[in-house]
Amino acid sequence: xxxxxxxxxxxxxxxxxxxxxxVWTDESLFxxxxxxTQKQVWQTPEKKFDLDSMAVNHQSVEVSVAANCEELTLxxxxxxxxxxxxxxxxxxxxxxxxxxxxxxxPDLNPIENLWYKxxxxxxxxxxxxxxxxxxxxxxxxxxxxxxxxxxxxxxxxPARMQMVVDKNGAPxxx
Numbered sequence: 738x739x740x741x742x743x744x745x746x747x748x749x750x751x752x753x754x755x756x757x758x759x760v761w762t763d764e765s766l767f768x769x770x771x772x773x774t775q776k777q778v779w780q781t782p783e784k785k786f787d788l789d790s791m792a793v794n795h796q797s798v799e800v801s802v803a804a805n806c807e808e809l810t811l812x813x814x815x816x817x818x819x820x821x822x823x824x825x826x827x828x829x830x831x832x833x834x835x836x837x838x839x840x841x842x843p844d845l846n847p848i849e850n851l852w853y854k855x856x857x858x859x860x861x862x863x864x865x866x867x868x869x870x871x872x873x874x875x876x877x878x879x880x881x882x883x884x885x886x887x888x889x890x891x892x893x894x895p896a897r898m899q900m901v902v903d904k905n906g907a908p909x910x911x
Contacts, residue, residue, distance in 0.1 A: 742906030
């Protein structure tokens with residue numbers, strides 16, 4: 738809770754425009770036979786998902802996304818792919834500016850809301866029964882989203898910071 742509160746206090750003054758200068762990253766598991774809830778596919782907003790690059794893993798597909806921005810400030814959570822030595826070295830070699838993101842803070846990452854919405858649509862509109870249909874549903878949903886689905890979610894960032902401060906660093910409704 739202390740990390741979340743420190744982070745919120747340090748970014749309390751940030752505007753939606755400030756938040757729009759962040760490259761957001763996250764991953765999520767989409768599973769068959771469950772309320773769709775993490776296989777790794779890196780993708781930028783300009784590209785479409787390549788269905789061939791989505792690998793099957795125990796009847797699930799994990800999708801990772803890096804979204805946004807012209808100036809590069811990278812948001813990475815504590816996922817192993819971000820903390821791996823090769824990833825850290827690449828970021829250092831390319832002088833990538835990173836956030837000191839608080840651990841265990843999914844409520845601060847607006848992409849989490851995007852995953853929830855995608856899973857809801859997949860479960861309620863597509864209800865896929867095979868991995869191929871699940872991959873296609875992910876592809877269709879991503880392709881039909883506005884160019885930058887994070888724009889609307891970024892509007893919530895000042896309120897997220899306020900709520901973390903109000904709750905003294907405790908988890909929020911987000």
